[in-house]
Amino acid sequence: DAKTTQPNSMESNEEEPVHLPCNHSTISGTDYIHWYRQLPSQGPEYVIHGLTSNVNNRMASLAIAEDRKSSTLILHRATLRDAAVYYCILEGAGGTSYGKLTFGQGTILTVHP
Amino acid sequence: DTGVSQNPRHKITKRGQNVTFRCDPISEHNRLYWYRQTLGQGPEFLTYFQNEAQLEKSRLLSDRFSAERPKGSFSTLEIQRTEQGDSAMYLCASSLTGNVHGQFFGPGTRLTVL
Numbered sequence: 635d636a637k638t639t640q641p642n643s644m645e646s647n648e649e650e651p652v653h654l655p656c657n658h659s660t661i662s663g664t665d666y667i668h669w670y671r672q673l674p675s676q677g678p679e680y681v682i683h684g685l686t687s688n689v690n691n692r693m694a695s696l697a698i699a700e701d702r703k704s705s706t707l708i709l710h711r712a713t714l715r716d717a718a719v720y721y722c723i724l725e726g727a728g729g730t731s732y733g734k735l736t737f738g739q740g741t742i743l744t745v746h747p
Numbered sequence: 748d749t750g751v752s753q754n755p756r757h758k759i760t761k762r763g764q765n766v767t768f769r770c771d772p773i774s775e776h777n778r779l780y781w782y783r784q785t786l787g788q789g790p791e792f793l794t795y796f797q798n799e800a801q802l803e804k805s806r807l808l809s810d811r812f813s814a815e816r817p818k819g820s821f822s823t824l825e826i827q828r829t830e831q832g833d834s835a836m837y838l839c840a841s842s843l844t845g846n847v848h849g850q851f852f853g854p855g856t857r858l859t860v861l
Binding site: 679681735736738740 | 792
């Protein structure tokens with residue numbers, strides 16, 4: 635499975651934008667980039683995913699580098715409820731392993747009031 | 748509430764006992780996944796089903812672990828002869844083929860083996 639590298643932790647202030655980076659230099663051409671987050675005492679929650687183009691949804695934006703070797707999850711205005719562990723995951727397309735998620739350590743995001 | 752339910756939420760057992768967990772996925776989802784998470788670590792893939800077929804099992808899954816998904820609906824995960832190292836949160840997730848809307852995770856079952 636292709637690996638991702640994320641900072642162990644990041645901090646932000648409430649109502650400020652947050653940019654969470656992820657490096658995936660060994661990404662293959664068919665790997666999707668997924669982001670999930672896990673709030674304390676809950677299961678992971680899907681945030682966003684993309685292949686090549688930048689993506690926006692109601693929760694966040696995903697900016698993907700042109701060479702696809704890195705990506706950034708953008709929370710436009712952090713709230714206290716965004717404090718969580720954020721996981722950047724590569725999902726291979728095709729074959730029976732399609733859909734299996736391999737979680738790393740993730741980034742612990744702390745949001746200060 | 749994601750629509751994925753797991754029972755029980757907590758289970759305490761003694762070493763050597765068998766335990767069984769149940770997962771009820773979102774009804775129209777054809778894929779169902781089991782993950783295990785220990786404290787401070789990300790979830791670890793165990794196995795997954797497409798409809799009733801078990802398509803992949805992690806090499807980390809010992810022979811004491813077995814999972815079923817009869818009729819492609821709910822799933823059960825059984826651990827035989829539990830060991831203290833089995834203590835973890837067991838997470839279930841479901842999705843449509845292609846993960847176009849992501850995987851939806853349940854709240855998990857916390858297993859403690861004494």
